[in-house]
Structures are given as structure tokens and as C-alpha cells.
Amino acid sequence: MYADIKVSSSGARTLGSIEGRLTMLRLVCEKCGRSGQLRVDKLIEQHGCDYMLPRLKDDLVRDCPRMVRKDFADWCGAHMPDLVTLK
Numbered sequence: 001m002y003a004d005i006k007v008s009s010s011g012a013r014t015l016g017s018i019e020g021r022l023t024m025l026r027l028v029c030e031k032c033g034r035s036g037q038l039r040v041d042k043l044i045e046q047h048g049c050d051y052m053l054p055r056l057k058d059d060l061v062r063d064c065p066r067m068v069r070k071d072f073a074d075w076c077g078a079h080m081p082d083l084v085t086l087k
């Protein structure tokens, strides 16, 4: 089932691909000075294993000040630092 999922350098993964490897998933936005962490098992409960992480990030940053005022010139820099170390 996971065989045809391409893992790109931008970290396009699914929740299922980090299940059991991460307990908490951190989301950091240095530009907005925000950070938070979410339990991976809860996320899978809510969204399912096939939910894409980039989509999850989009959901989570929706209330970021930069996203709210649609500041395209200085876009929100939210990222998930744990995915970088998870090769």
C-alpha cells in the first residue's frame, strides 16, 4: 500500500509513514514565533494514515498571522523539524 508513495525532499509524507517513528510531531513557525506539537496517534485517529503531512501543515497554519492577512510577500515559514531528521 505504501509502495507507490513517493517521498520527496520537501517531506511529502503521510501520517502513516511516521507512525511508530515519532510520538509527537512538532510544528514550528520561526517567522511568526509560534510552535506546537501534536500527538501522532491522535492525528491518525482524526485524519487516518493516508493523510498527507503537507496538507496537515496547511490545516495547522491557517490561523497563522501571516496566513490570515494573506501576506504573500512574507509568507508563513511553518515547518515540521522532525521530518528532516527522519530519513
Ligand SMILES: [Zn+2]
Residues within 6 Å of the ligand: 029, 031, 032, 034, 061, 064, 065, 066, 076, 077, 078
Ligand atoms: Zn507562520
